[in-house]
Amino acid sequence: MKFSGLLFQFVVVAALLFSCKSENKENASDKVINNPAEAKAPAEKRKTIVFFGNSLTAAYGLDDPQQGFVGLIQKRIDSLGLNYKVINAGVSGETTSGGNSRIDWLLKQPLDVFILELGGNDGLRGIPVSETKRNLQAILDKVHAKYPEAKRVLAGMQIPPNLGRKYASDFREVYADVAKKNDITLIPFLLEGVGGEAKLNLPDGIHPTAEGHKILAENVWVIIKDLL
Structure with missing residues (x-):
C-alpha cells in the first residue's frame, strides 16, 4: 500500500511537469507567430x-x-x-x-x-x-x-x-x-x-x-x- 501511494504521487507529479512543459512550448510558439518582427529578416538583395x-x-x-x-x-x-x-x-x-x-x-x-x-x-x-x-x-x-x-x-x-x-x-x-x-x-x-x-x-x-x-x-x- 505504501509503495502504491508513492507510485501514485510520482505519476501525478510527472503529469504536472509534462503539462507545464507542453504549455511553455505552446506559449513559445505563439510568441514567434504573434511577434513576426522578432524573427530575423532576410538580407536585402544588393x-x-x-x-x-x-x-x-x-x-x-x-x-x-x-x-x-x-x-x-x-x-x-x-x-x-x-x-x-x-x-x-x-x-x-x-x-x-x-x-x-x-x-x-x-x-x-x-x-x-x-x-x-x-x-x-x-x-x-x-x-x-x-x-x-x-x-x-x-x-x-x-x-x-x-x-x-x-x-x-x-x-x-x-x-x-x-x-x-x-x-x-x-x-x-x-x-x-x-x-x-x-x-x-x-x-x-x-x-x-x-x-x-x-x-x-x-x-x-x-x-x-x-x-x-x-x-x-x-x-x-x-x-x-x-x-x-
Whole structure:
C-alpha cells in the first residue's frame, strides 16, 4: 500500500511537469507567430550599378584597376555601408557605336543604376557629332526598355579644339542635349580638374594617373550620391 501511494504521487507529479512543459512550448510558439518582427529578416538583395564606358572606366594604364574611379566609387559605397555592387563594364578603345553593339549582351544581367561614359574616342577620331548623339540615345533607349525603373546617368565629355572649335563645341553640347531629352542625371564633365593637367595624366596625356582618378571619383560621386 505504501509503495502504491508513492507510485501514485510520482505519476501525478510527472503529469504536472509534462503539462507545464507542453504549455511553455505552446506559449513559445505563439510568441514567434504573434511577434513576426522578432524573427530575423532576410538580407536585402544588393543593388547593381553598372559603369558602361571606355578606357577611362577601365582604368587604362594603372597597375591596379581598383585605383580607377570606378573602383574608388565601390570603396566609397562600402565605407558608407550602402547596399550596392559596382560593375565595371569599361572596354578600352570603345566608341559609342561599339557600345551600342555591346549593350544588348550586358543587359542580360539586372541593373539598378546605369552610368554611361562613352564618346571620348568618337571625338578623338572625328566621328560626326550626329552619329555620336544617335548612338548615345540608342544605348539609353535600350537600357530604359529593358529596365524602366533603373536610374540612368550620362557622363559628359569634352575634347580639345584640334578638329575645329565648332566641332568641339557641338561635341560638348551633345551630352547636355541628350541628358535633357531623357530627363536623366548629367555629370557635366567627367575629366573636370584633370583634363589637360600633365601631372594628373599618364605620358599619353589622355588617361589619368591614380591621383587623377581620385578627382574623377569625386566628380562622379557628388552627382550620383543622392541617387543612392
